[in-house]
Amino acid sequence: DTGVSQDPRHKITKRGQNVTFRCDPISEHNRLYWYRQTLGQGPEFLTYFQNEAQLEKSRLLSDRFSAERPKGSFSTLEIQRTEQGDSAMYLCASSWPRGPNTEAFFGQGTRLTVV
Amino acid sequence: DAKTTQPNSMESNEEEPVHLPCNHSTISGTDYIHWYRQLPSQGPEYVIHGLTSNVNNRMASLAIAEDRKSSTLILHRATLRDAAVYYCILRETGNQFYFGTGTSLTVIP
Numbered sequence: 001d002t003g004v005s006q007d008p009r010h011k012i013t014k015r016g017q018n019v020t021f022r023c024d025p026i027s028e029h030n031r032l033y034w035y036r037q038t039l040g041q042g043p044e045f046l047t048y049f050q051n052e053a054q055l056e057k058s059r060l061l062s063d064r065f066s067a068e069r070p071k072g073s074f075s076t077l078e079i080q081r082t083e084q085g086d087s088a089m090y091l092c093a094s095s096w097p098r099g100p101n102t103e104a105f106f107g108q109g110t111r112l113t114v115v
Numbered sequence: 116d117a118k119t120t121q122p123n124s125m126e127s128n129e130e131e132p133v134h135l136p137c138n139h140s141t142i143s144g145t146d147y148i149h150w151y152r153q154l155p156s157q158g159p160e161y162v163i164h165g166l167t168s169n170v171n172n173r174m175a176s177l178a179i180a181e182d183r184k185s186s187t188l189i190l191h192r193a194t195l196r197d198a199a200v201y202y203c204i205l206r207e208t209g210n211q212f213y214f215g216t217g218t219s220l221t222v223i224p
Contacts, residue, residue, distance in 0.1 A: 004158075033211070042202060042214030043159065056211065091158050093212075100147040100206035101166070106158030 004107035006092050012113045013082055020078045021110045025094030032075050033104065034067055035091040036060065043091055049075060050097060082114045119203045124219045127193045135188040135218055137203030142183050147206045150177065150188045152199040153217070159202065162188065198222045 005024040013019050025032050030051050035043035046065070047057045051072035061067075064082075069075040079086055089111050095104040120138040127133040139148065149164040163170055163177045165186075170177040176189040190197055202217040 035212075035214075040216075042200075042216050043212075045211050045213060048211060093158075100145070101164075103149070103161040103164060104212060105161065106151075109158050 004092055004094055004105050006107035006110050008110055009108060010111050012115060015084060015114055016081055018078065018080045019082060019112065020076055021090055023075045023092030023107060025092070026105055028096070029094035030097045031095045032069055033093040034075070034077050035093065037089040037091060084114045087112055087114045119205060119215050121203055121215060121218045123216065124221065126221045126223060128223050129195060130192050133190040133193045133220065135201050135220065136185065137187070138185045139203070139205055140184045142205055148177065148179060148186050149204045149206050149212070150175070151202045151204065153202070154199045193222045195222050195224065
């Protein structure tokens with residue numbers, strides 16, 4: 001296992017289209033996180049899963065955003081009716097469920113450009 | 116979510132030590148102090164974390180103040196590959212990571 005994998009690495013879409021991103025975490029990690037990062041800013045928390053259960057969603061996750069982790073392994077993040085403001089880097093991370101005394105491992109991210 | 120304060124940017128000469136400060140005056144007793152760094156066009160990378168005692172690993176050292184209201188990440192010999200944005204994060208029992216804007220480190224050859 002070489003780490004957290006995200007696909008695609010880059011996505012260009014027209015405004016109004018739907019997009020879906022995939023994240024494959026490190027295999028033994030139960031926790032999976034999604035973040036969004038815009039230029040010059042730190043990553044912003046969107047949501048996280050413990051196995052297949054979505055335990056928390058940020059206010060940033062509008063109704064157009066939905067995340068799933070159906071079998072507790074990979075996760076998908078879908079954005080419906082994309083807007084130009086959705087252009088950002090979308091980051092996925094995973095960790096063991098050992099509370100705050102453990103590190104998270106991040107993927108390389110999916111860069112979304114909405115034109 | 117607990118907050119941290121870091122300088123926006125710092126510079127260091129190559130092969131010299133770098134001390135990156137972080138203030139977290141509202142830290143609670145169960146918050147762990149984590150440091151991550153992010154190279155351009157990459158995801159954040161774990162550097163080090165600690166609770167109360169100073170910590171060392173192959174990448175860096177973490178010095179935590181006795182009252183835990185501040186900490187310092189120490190890179191013992193900066194290299195050009197250490198040029199990145201460094202984030203100081205308090206990880207709470209809820210387990211999410213809340214990033215600030217970090218410190219952009221420039222390493223001068």
